[in-house]
Amino acid sequence: MMAAIRVTLTAIALWALGRLLAHETAVQEAYIGPGAGIALLGSFFAVFSAFLSAFFFVLSWPVRMVWRGLRGGRPYAAAKAKKVVVLGLDGLEPTLTEQLMDAGRLPNLAKLRDHGVYARLGTTCPPLSPVAWSSFSTGTNPGKHNIYDFISRHAPTYRPTQSSVHVRDSRRKLKIGPVIIPLSRPQVCGLRKSKPFWNVLGESGIFSAVLRVPITFPPDRFRGVQLSAMCVPDLRGTHGMFSYFTENGGTGDTTDGEVGGDLIPIERTGDTVRSFLRGPPNTLVAGEPEMRLPFKVTRGRNGSATLHINGQKVTLEPGRYTDWVAIHFRTLGVIKIRGICRFFLKRFDSPFELYCTPIQIDPEKPIMPISHPNNYSRYLARLQGTFSTLGLAEDTWSLSERRLDEDAFLTQAYNIHAEREEMFFDALKRVPRGVVVCVFDGPDRIQHMFWRYIDERHPALRNGDRERHRNVIPDMYEKMDDLVGRTVETLDDDTVLFVMSDHGFKPFRRCVDLNAWLLDNDYLALKEGARRPGTSYLADMDWSRTKAYALGLAGIFLNVEGREGQGIVPARDAEALAREIAAKLTGLRDPENNEVAIHEAMPRETVYHGPYVSSAPDIIIGYNVGYRISWDAVIGKCGPEVFCDNLKAWSGDHCIHPDLVPGVLFCNRKLDLTDPNIIDLAPTTLDLFGVRKPAYMDGKTLLCADASN
Amino acid sequence: MNRINAILTWISDIALAPVQSWSPAVVLVLLSVVAGFVMTVVFRYSSDQQGLKRVARLTKAQLMCLRIFKEDLGVALRCQRDILKSIGRRLWLSLPPMAVLIIPFLLILTQLSLRYEKRPIRPGESVILAVELSPDAWSDVSGDVSIQVPAGVVIETPPLRDAGEHTVYWRVGLRDPVAGQVIVHAGFYALQKSFVGVDETDRLTTVSARRPGSGFFDRLLYPGEPGFADDSPVMSIDIRYPARSTPIFGVDIPWWGTFFIVSMLTAICVRPFLKVQF
Structure with missing residues (x-):
């Protein structure tokens, strides 16, 4: 009806405008109000600037070509391909991929295999996304890029730190009463070392579009565009804290480290519910109090409700996500800290339940750079609408905590996937020559959370119903295959396509508490009276009697004298102690089923080489299939026993021995696939553009000797 | 209309x-x-x-x-x-x-x-008055078109006939302020057009520069006076008043x-x- 009215009105307007403009004295009367006037004027200016820039662009083209020729020669002259596309499918598991290809369920990947190549792709040690993707981008082993885990520790204080980024507060501040005015900007420093291959290509004049490759925050500066990914924090500076508003049950953090969520109480008055969103600390006020954004929810029709927040009204439909809602916190009443979030109403009636995603950096008005150039995220937001910017965008924790159910989590993951697809295809369109890299995290997150449905032995679903979600993972593989098919359709014969994963996936059935093992074997001591499991982040350790401790997913640190704040292991004995512990842990068996839990424990010197080996955990643990470090030990707690069942929804993992969890590599060109590894992709891409591999890169080119033919 | x-x-x-x-x-x-x-x-x-x-x-x-x-x-x-x-x-x-x-x-x-x-004219100023006839009426009555002006207005020139435009022009001058009607005689027809001349032109005054014909848009764009009927020998009467100036900040x-x-x-x-x- 509305459409018909609009069409009719459009026709009337066209006729009337035509008649008026045809009238000799009526040009000024053709001004039809300020709305249309502004539309016309705005359009005129847009046309004008478009033509002006086109004119300038075309005129300056020869000059720029000559300038570029003088500066860097012809960047694509030695290229063996016009374009290279790397489609990263985080965590795609080779055994499943092969099974599904053989069953005919992945026709596009099978076609790629049949007409090009397919191989299992060696991964890094440990096979974690931040580590593996850093090796992918730099072509080096972790000893040269300095990323070993999601978290590390500040040795002098034992405090946990982010492994890839360090945010330094303003150095100089002016305090006027309760107000604090920063005189310098806070600095976000990336800790990944070495140079990613897109920087090397950029120096040779080759353009790259790098989308959501982990450990690209803060964004690299190079010839091209980049959207940061893993390690981009939420507005509160964490890896992602969801909010859950409820009138049922207790209130308090459900947080575990820097991920997790908040339970926030509500106040109900009749048909109105009131609560608040927790924001970042107000750094402009002494004491840095937490900023809060009040909101109310009023009852609507048919179970729906209306959210009133920041002067906006947002309809909440039960069981459905809202669109992204732009919100802001005010500091000192005038400065706005902007973010975006999505709401998911579970129930308005008592007990009220409302979920809110972590509040993410608004890509249109980012409070810190999340893209290169800065306006690239704004460009994308305007092109396709706002999108998730958080490093770990899919909120796995909310499913683990049962705040979202499986269906709601899947919807969220696929919404994010759809956003990513849109920007990926735009990049494919905008980059006719050069490199396009895009990583899709969905496969990783979905496998983490749904593996228990395809693993008959998984303790998290021992008596549960596997049937309902048994096909989630195979369906996801089909969706990725479809994405590959649509990608191939956009490519020409001069484009090289790599489809790859950084690691595979395995079940995570049993937890190994390394701190409990260290305690049992007298390498670790707890403070007098400390309970097990105790406090996070090593707070219970008695450092005067502790020789080794576990923190993070990768391994064990020694409490080395002179390095750790209260170290007791003399530096000269450290290597021997690491070998001793590694030897004891290698082949460690689970008493419950007599399975080997640890495939191999490795002193770091046997795994890495390079200038940053000293930052690595002293012992790297390669678990067997089915095992992983326990949830307690990851965050520096000491649990009650060494082995326990993993009962969380997070039921699949890849943090095991790298030999047991390779990734996949497909390519539409023939490659030399002798022991391919993720560190080979960077040198291979450089080789495809005729750019010499820098000496620091450990990888090798996978191109066959006759690739140019 | x-x-x-x-x-x-x-x-x-x-x-x-x-x-x-x-x-x-x-x-x-x-x-x-x-x-x-x-x-x-x-x-x-x-x-x-x-x-x-x-x-x-x-x-x-x-x-x-x-x-x-x-x-x-x-x-x-x-x-x-x-x-x-x-x-x-x-x-x-x-x-x-x-x-x-x-x-x-x-x-x-x-x-x-x-x-x-437009603004009204002041005493001492002159304007052109144009009477446009329909093509059919031009051959019949163009020789028989005259105007009658209100007191305070004088006809300064004899009629000037432009056969191409089917229009007859006069120049009329204002001696004294007036708000009346100019009467145009065309054959048996006597048609009116408002005329306004004032001492003080800085005040907001309705000035109808044209009495329109029978066309919809003509009437729409010149609403000051009723349009002529379809069978009228006169299609429009225009008085070429000076343009009004409304400066904003000079x-x-x-x-x-x-x-x-x-x-x-x-x-x-x-x-x-x-x-x-x-």
């Missing part, structure tokens, strides 16, 4: 009566502000705001695209093409509110035109320019409060 014009002119005379003594420029600015506000509200509710927002964002994205992907000539030119497409879409989406606004806005503009386009711009700028500025100012996308 004659009746509608008469009613509208009557209403606007009443509406403007309280500000009759004000400076015409001030009144024009005030009217522009009110019109800008009202039309913005109407635009908001008669347009596809979501569609306009989408297109506006897309256009901005495409302009940014030009800067970001400037490496490749083909990509840049495709961006230009996309920009033009978005602009076309934006204009297309502006058409429905235009249709809603076109009649009321036109009526407002014609009423303003009646007061701001800058002399046409009244419609002032209206255009002020109403648009008003719209831009109220836009954030009304949450309107143009």
Whole structure:
């Protein structure tokens, strides 16, 4: 009806405008109000600037070509391909991929295999996304890029730190009463070392579009565009804290480290519910109090409700996500800290339940750079609408905590996937020559959370119903295959396509508490009276009697004298102690089923080489299939026993021995696939553009000797 | 249309009566502000705001695209093409509110035109009076056309006949202020046209420069006097009054320019409060 009215009105307007403009004295009367006037004027200016820039662009083209020729020669002259596309499918598991290809369920990947190549792709040690993707981008082993885990520790204080980024507060501040005015900007420093291959290509004049490759925050500066990914924090500076508003049950953090969520109480008055969103600390006020954004929810029709927040009204439909809602916190009443979030109403009636995603950096008005150039995220937001910017965008924790159910989590993951697809295809369109890299995290997150449905032995679903979600993972593989098919359709014969994963996936059935093992074997001591499991982040350790401790997913640190704040292991004995512990842990068996839990424990010197080996955990643990470090030990707690069942929804993992969890590599060109590894992709891409591999890169080119033919 | 014009002119005379003594420029600015506000509200509710927002964002994205992907000539030119497409879409989406606004806005503009386009002449000034005959009547009555002017007005020249335009011209001069009717005799017909001459031209005065013919648009655009009937030998009578000057801060711009700028500025100012996308 509305459409018909609009069409009719459009026709009337066209006729009337035509008649008026045809009238000799009526040009000024053709001004039809300020709305249309502004539309016309705005359009005129847009046309004008478009033509002006086109004119300038075309005129300056020869000059720029000559300038570029003088500066860097012809960047694509030695290229063996016009374009290279790397489609990263985080965590795609080779055994499943092969099974599904053989069953005919992945026709596009099978076609790629049949007409090009397919191989299992060696991964890094440990096979974690931040580590593996850093090796992918730099072509080096972790000893040269300095990323070993999601978290590390500040040795002098034992405090946990982010492994890839360090945010330094303003150095100089002016305090006027309760107000604090920063005189310098806070600095976000990336800790990944070495140079990613897109920087090397950029120096040779080759353009790259790098989308959501982990450990690209803060964004690299190079010839091209980049959207940061893993390690981009939420507005509160964490890896992602969801909010859950409820009138049922207790209130308090459900947080575990820097991920997790908040339970926030509500106040109900009749048909109105009131609560608040927790924001970042107000750094402009002494004491840095937490900023809060009040909101109310009023009852609507048919179970729906209306959210009133920041002067906006947002309809909440039960069981459905809202669109992204732009919100802001005010500091000192005038400065706005902007973010975006999505709401998911579970129930308005008592007990009220409302979920809110972590509040993410608004890509249109980012409070810190999340893209290169800065306006690239704004460009994308305007092109396709706002999108998730958080490093770990899919909120796995909310499913683990049962705040979202499986269906709601899947919807969220696929919404994010759809956003990513849109920007990926735009990049494919905008980059006719050069490199396009895009990583899709969905496969990783979905496998983490749904593996228990395809693993008959998984303790998290021992008596549960596997049937309902048994096909989630195979369906996801089909969706990725479809994405590959649509990608191939956009490519020409001069484009090289790599489809790859950084690691595979395995079940995570049993937890190994390394701190409990260290305690049992007298390498670790707890403070007098400390309970097990105790406090996070090593707070219970008695450092005067502790020789080794576990923190993070990768391994064990020694409490080395002179390095750790209260170290007791003399530096000269450290290597021997690491070998001793590694030897004891290698082949460690689970008493419950007599399975080997640890495939191999490795002193770091046997795994890495390079200038940053000293930052690595002293012992790297390669678990067997089915095992992983326990949830307690990851965050520096000491649990009650060494082995326990993993009962969380997070039921699949890849943090095991790298030999047991390779990734996949497909390519539409023939490659030399002798022991391919993720560190080979960077040198291979450089080789495809005729750019010499820098000496620091450990990888090798996978191109066959006759690739140019 | 004659009746509608008469009613509208009557209403606007009443509406403007309280500000009759004000400076015409001030009144024009005030009217522009009110019109800008009202039309913005109407635009908001008669347009596809979501569609306009989408297109506006897309256009901005495409302009940014030009800067970001400037490496490749083909990509840049495709961006230009996309920009033009978005602009076309934006204009297309502006058409429905235009249709809603076109009649009321036109009526407002014609009423303003009646007061701001021309000013009355002063004693000592002369104007051209033109009587356009229909092509059929030209051969029958062109030799028999004369005018009769009110007291205080003198006919300064004999009639000048332009056969090509089917028009007869006179120059008439004002001796004393007058607000009366010029009577045009054409054959057996005697037709009237208002004539206004005043001492003080800085006040807001209704000045009908043309008595229109029978055409719809002619009547729509010249609402000051009723249009001639279809069978009238006279198609229109024009008095070429001098243009009115309504300077704003000393800058002399046409009244419609002032209206255009002020109403648009008003719209831009109220836009954030009304949450309107143009």
